[in-house]
Amino acid sequence: LDDENFQFAAQAGCSDVVIHLVDYFRGSEDATDQPIGSLSGWGEAGDPEELWSFEDLRDIRERAERWNLRIAAIENFDPAHWSDVLLGGPRRDTQLEGIKTLIRRVGRAGIPCIGYNFSIAGVAGRTMGPYARGDALSVGMEGPVDTPVPRGMAWNMRLRNPPDPEPLEETTHGQLWERVEYFLRAVIPVAEEAGVVLAAHPDDPPLPSVRSTPRLVHRPDLYQKLIDLVPSPNNQLEYCLGTLGEMTEGDVYDSTRAYARQGKIAYVHCRNVSGKVPFYRETFIDEGALDIPKLLEILHEKNFGGVVIPDHSPRMACDAPWHAGMAFALGYLRASIQRIEEATQ
Numbered sequence: 405l406d407d408e409n410f411q412f413a414a415q416a417g418c419s420d421v422v423i424h425l426v427d428y429f430r431g432s433e434d435a436t437d438q439p440i441g442s443l444s445g446w447g448e449a450g451d452p453e454e455l456w457s458f459e460d461l462r463d464i465r466e467r468a469e470r471w472n473l474r475i476a477a478i479e480n481f482d483p484a485h486w487s488d489v490l491l492g493g494p495r496r497d498t499q500l501e502g503i504k505t506l507i508r509r510v511g512r513a514g515i516p517c518i519g520y521n522f523s524i525a526g527v528a529g530r531t532m533g534p535y536a537r538g539d540a541l542s543v544g545m546e547g548p549v550d551t552p553v554p555r556g557m558a559w560n561m562r563l564r565n566p567p568d569p570e571p572l573e574e575t576t577h578g579q580l581w582e583r584v585e586y587f588l589r590a591v592i593p594v595a596e597e598a599g600v601v602l603a604a605h606p607d608d609p610p611l612p613s614v615r616s617t618p619r620l621v622h623r624p625d626l627y628q629k630l631i632d633l634v635p636s637p638n639n640q641l642e643y644c645l646g647t648l649g650e651m652t653e654g655d656v657y658d659s660t661r662a663y664a665r666q667g668k669i670a671y672v673h674c675r676n677v678s679g680k681v682p683f684y685r686e687t688f689i690d691e692g693a694l695d696i697p698k699l700l701e702i703l704h705e706k707n708f709g710g711v712v713i714p715d716h717s718p719r720m721a722c723d724a725p726w727h728a729g730m731a732f733a734l735g736y737l738r739a740s741i742q743r744i745e746e747a748t749q
């Protein structure tokens with residue numbers, strides 16, 4: 405979140421940015437742009453006692469504004485701040501008070517949205533390989549991964565180092581839905597008051613179970629269940645087209661119509677993918693199975709007013725593999741959006 409990266413986004417034509425404050429690679433040797441990690445996760449979760457400060461949030465927003473960029477959202481809570489909310493553990497209510505404090509600070513700092521992913525195993529079970537065009541390094545899945553999550557891990561990060569060898573206690577889908585309802589009932593009223601939208605990412609990879617833990621949103625219709633659970637204008641979706649494309653059920657175009665029509669899409673993760681779980685590959689934005697311009701047209705037709713971000717991009721062969729991949733995706737998005745806007749003016 406330095407000036408150089410904000411300047412890069414401004415030069416690529418971005419109006420808004422979605423930022424991450426979680427250090428996914430803490431204490432890890434393997435710091436790549438997309439964390440894969442081993443069976444003991446990505447990196448170490450943060451300090452449970454140290455919440456993001458109002459001053460830091462405000463400073464980040466002000467720095468972005470110097471490049472004419474708005475902060476559209478902060479993406480992801482640190483597992484240290486809500487592990488027992490996910491696991492139904494004894495510190496759940498204490499952690500929820502912390503999350504409420506964070507939401508209030510984010511609102512006061514002038515940031516309108518927090519993206520979250522209510523998941524025990526988190527983004528786990530993926531592999532990395534030369535999956536995209538020209539053997540570009542990208543991520544995918546090569547079969548289901550059922551090795552249980554050890555105790556002391558949540559959301560694919562380590563809460564303790566090393567995690568216990570014992571597996572986590574078993575959770576049912578019903579229990580997971582009770583936990584997300586408990587979470588939303590606690591925090592949505594605070595989010596309403598603070599003027600912050602909470603936006604849910606689907607489970608990536610979207611299988612009913614990963615590492616012997618249940619997944620919440622692994623079909624497009626489960627997004628509806630989530631927004632109906634606690635009805636509020638502040639209960640919305642971090643709408644991930646790539647993940648929806650990886651799902652074996654539903655139709656991504658119909659789903660996009662349905663959720664955009666309801667005004668439930670807070671912001672869009674826009675990437676392309678080929679294949680379905682448990683065998684899929686992330687591709688460049690202009691290859692893969694999804695018709696990205698068609699999806700953007702649907703969003704435009706349904707008067708979607710939020711932001712679209714590239715999510716991930718394969719790494720390109722040069723000195724700045726991540727930046728080049730992002731610039732390629734941003735150029736493609738920008739051209740597609742300009743074309744739609746010109747055609748409908």
Ligand SMILES: [Mn+2]
Pocket residue numbers: 605608644645646647673715
């Ligand atoms: Mn995503």
